[in-house]
Amino acid sequence: MKIFVLGGGVIGVTTAYYLAEAGHEVTVFDRQKGPALETSFANAGEVSPGYASPWAGPGIPLKAIKWLLMKHGPLVVRPAFDPHMWTWLLKMLRNCTADRYAINKARMVPLAEYSRDTLKALREATGIAYDERTKGTLQLFRTQKQLDGTGGDVEVLKKYGVPYELLDPDGCIGAEPALAGVREKFVGGLRLPGDETGDCKMFTDRLAELCVARGVTFEYGTQIRRFTKNRNRIVSVGTDQRSRAADAYVLALGSYSARFMRLLRRPIPVYPVKGYSITVPIKDAAAAPESTVMDETYKVAITRLGDRIRVGGTAEISGFDLRLHESRRRTLEHSVGDLFPDGGDLKAASFWCGLRPMTPDGPPLIGRTEFSNLYLNTGHGTLGWTMACGSAKVLSDIISSKVPDIDVRELGPERYLR
Incomplete structure (x- = not known):
């Protein structure tokens, strides 16, 4: 055809x-x-089946209020006279139940796992190279409350047979040696060894x-x-x-x-949710991440891509607005600078945003x-x-x-x- x-x-x-x-x-x-x-x-660079989850889930409405009040919060809403925005938000709220979360998760994980395997087969068949790494993802918890709240995530990972490791600070440093210099800033982590990274562009x-x-x-x-x-x-x-x-x-x-x-x-209920990233030249490879570190507090992904660090995050609901807001840059710089202070040259970083096409479920x-x-x-x-x-x-x-x-x-x- x-x-x-x-x-x-x-x-x-x-x-x-x-x-x-x-x-x-x-x-x-x-x-x-x-x-x-x-x-x-310039997305975050993650190929992460282990994080294939709906944004809409139980407890999200209350978390959203907290995030909106944080200085470096992961969520920004810029209200507009746009009926599509409000319809989409209402549909998303309808999906913030345990039952709907389970249904939607069950639809996402098999596709994400299959896609990772399909990418591997493509790489083997063609030899395509894109600064790829197969060293997993580390979700880093700064507080004991975050670590204690992993029970539900672990049960889901078990259900779908996704490999995982719950790590104490020493285990986190074993996976990401550069974190040794900021050991006091985290209490543990959840590592997904099957995840990959790579430059999407x-x-x-x-x-x-x-x-x-x-x-x-x-x-x-x-x-x-x-x-x-x-x-x-x-x-x-x-x-x-x-x-x-x-x-x-x-x-x-x-x-x-x-x-x-x-x-x-x-x-169709697809609406843009803007994300931001900075791309930081590495100045000390030993002080940079090995793969992806997810900073759970700020919902920021910090990923090693060749000689660069890609730092991505923020969910900004503002329609098709592509303006770059400096407050978002400061959040990304804060996260990577706090965890990998000597890894990259923030002064030479480039700043970018893109519109993620989101469904409400x-x-x-x-x-x-x-x-x-x-x-x-x-x-x-x-x-x-x-x-x-x-x-x-x-x-x-x-x-x-x-x-x-x-x-x-x-x-x-x-x-x-x-």
């Missing part, structure tokens, strides 16, 4: 790769001048090159304007240049996917829409890099009329119609 993939981030490019591998004729459209120049550009660039070698066409600098439909089929997609027709279409435009589904009068949207030839691959939130390869392989199988390796029947948009 002739297939158009709309979106050139990590989700769109991985989708194009697996569709090409399945024998389809694929064209990728993106408004930027190259791949992975928006949300995929570098991966997407190199996978795009592999796509081209397999016959995929990329049309950069192309704005998607509209779809033309006829009953239950998409007839063509209109760009800022001309209308184009294909046999099937994949909407992988991240947060912007929702706008196009509204134009088709088939709304947590799992992404993967599968066919009510239109017979329009498919979705969006809504991955903070887990786009973690779930990219698995989501793309699953969707490629669906489009190719193959049975996916995992059950994804509950990931389609129809779950919101029930």
Whole structure:
């Protein structure tokens, strides 16, 4: 089939790769001048199936109030006259129950685990390199209360067979030797040895090159304007240049996917949640992290990417606003400077933000829409890099009329119609 993939981030490019591998004729459209120049550009760098959890869960509303009052809190809400924002927030609150958390978690973990394994297979098959490391993730607890509260997380990890280690301070230092200099600042940690790290932008660039070698066409600098439909089929997609027709279409435009589904009068509850990062040159490798350290207090991920430290965090609900707020930079600098004071040169750090496409329940949207030839691959939130390869392989199988390796029947948009 002739297939158009709309979106050139990590989700769109991985989708194009697996569709090409399945024998389809694929064209990728993106408004930027190259791949992975928006949300995929400078994310936290984690491939973390062990952290595949919904944001909506029991106790979150009360925690959110606390976070909003913290100086370096992980949550920011900038209210706007936007009905989509408030509708999305209300739907998220509805999912903040133990029962719904369990259902949503059960939909996310298998996909995240499958995606990590699919990424490994891709790496072995192609030799693709992207400053990857397979040294796990360490969730670091600064207080005894945080450490004591890991019981629920551990039970979930046991249930899904995710390897884990509960560590005392010595164990944390064993995993991350640079923490020895700040031993008094934490009481323990939860380590997930199966997690990986890597530069998402570098991966997407190199996978795009592999796509081209397999016959995929990329049309950069192309704005998607509209779809033309006829009953239950998409007839063509209109760009800022001309209308184009294909046999099937994949909407992988991240947060912007929702706008196009509204134009088709088939709304999906995907809303942007802005995240920030700084990228810090390493000045002393021995004083830098080995892999990823999750600072539980500030919900900040500190990741080693080659000769750089990527520090990512914050959930800012402010619509499609891409302004960089210095208060967010100070939070990221505070976390990494507190735990790895001699690891990087903060004065030389670059500052970035991106819009994570979030669903109110947590799992992404993967599968066919009510239109017979329009498919979705969006809504991955903070887990786009973690779930990219698995989501793309699953969707490629669906489009190719193959049975996916995992059950994804509950990931389609129809779950919101029930």
